[in-house]
Structures are given as structure tokens and as C-alpha cells.
Amino acid sequence: MKLTQNVPMAGRRQVLKLLGAVGAVAGLASLGALPRAAEAATGLGVPKPDEKVEETIKRLFGNRTLQTAGDKMKVELPLIAENGAVVPVRIESNLPMEVNNYVKNVYIITDKNRRPLNARLSLTPEAGKLSLATNIRMGGTSDVRVIAEMSDGSLWQHKQEVKITVGGCGG
């Protein structure tokens, strides 16, 4: 508490960044969560410091190109969401789901959220088809990206703006 109040924002961010790697493991342990160290380092179980969407994309995908999904992926998002706390997302696609060639991960990223990565949804070939839905929180009007990562590493992106009347990330 005191630390937050006295140290200016930039300082706190740097501290958070420094503590990131160590803190992730320690934080989980102190909370009594599952002791999966490797997962803690990459997972979302520990809140990450704020970052820009470009950094998120670089961290997740490196320099791989994002191809426009177009007809390959259908994403249902509201044009205007009244409440940013519950924004429904529905993803349907005809991308192949075969044993050797399937959609491995689907990333939902809200560009202007303080931590842009909302969720990573992973599938196995057992799923048979790409058809996912969930509800996300959005801090305000922003572009939302849905990025499908194939098992061979290629990426398909759908990007759409969602207007928010009331923000949903608790200010």
C-alpha cells in the first residue's frame, strides 16, 4: 500500500518489471497456487505489468506476420457494447482441425486495455472444429483482435472496433 502511494507510477512499473520473473514464482507460492514454476513464468496466473499492444504481440508472436483472416474466420462482436464488463465474443471458423494441421491457440487481445491479452484459448484436434465463445472485459472503446495460431505457426487475424459506453475494467 505505502509503496504504491509514495512511489510515482513510472517507478512502480519498473519495480514490477524487475520483480516480474522472481515475483511470478514467489507470488504464486505465497498464494498457495499450484507450484508450476514454468507455467507461472509465461502464464496469466500472475497479473502482468501494463504494456502496449505492440509489445504484447511482439512477446507472443515475435516477428511472424499476421495474415488477415477474412472469410476464414468469422468473429461475432458487438459494434457497440453498453457495458464493457461483459462483451460477448464468438469465434467460428472453417480453418482445418486435422491431426497434423489444426488451430492450436486463439488469442483475444483488446488493444487499449492496460494488459491487452484477454485470454488464450487452446484447442486440440479432438475438438473437431473451431467454435469458441466467451465474455471479455474492455476498459473502453478499442480495437479487438482475434488471432488464430495454427499448429504450423501461421497466424490469422481478425480485427474489429468495439465501442464501449461504460468501461468495465474497474476504472
Add this chain to the structure above:
Amino acid sequence: MSQVRIRVPEKVKAGEVVTVRALVTHPMESMLHRDGKIVEKNYNFIHKVEASYNGKPVFEAETSQAVSQNPFFSFPVKVNEPGKVKVIFHDTEGKTYTGEADIKF
């Protein structure tokens, strides 16, 4: 008390891809607020969801605070035989919430 609810279609044909809807009652508290006050390190949200069908993993999700309260997920499962869908939600306080549903033919 948290609760898991899972919905599957009632009638299923072999080889069909069915959509399973799973919901857990969970506050998904973000880091900064609890009872209207700003607190540090006082967060509790679902960060991992695992779903399996007859023991084989079909769906997994890593989620951040930016997923709505009482998170809901729908995901596909290809069913070749009757069986059981099991969904496990993990939250950052180390609690797990498990739900099961039978898929019948």
C-alpha cells in the same frame, strides 16, 4: 461458494461436433479493487481452464482479469462415443472448481 454449470446438447449423433458451454460462478476480482478500495496484491481470478472428454484434453484456456465476472466458455468437442466432459477451473488462490456432464447418444 462457487458453482460450475455445464450444458451439452441432449441428442447427439456419432461423429458430430457438439458445443459445450461451461460457466463458473466466480467474481474474477482484478488487482486494484476490493470493496471499492484500492488494494495491492488482492486479486482472485480464474487463470486457467482445462476441459477433457473421456480423459483426452480438448480445450484449455489461460485467462486474465480481462475476462468477465462469472466467466463462461463454449468450446467444440467431436464425439465418437458417449462419454463424460470434465471441466476444471483454477483460480489464483489455488482453488479448483470442477464440473462434469454426460454426453449421451
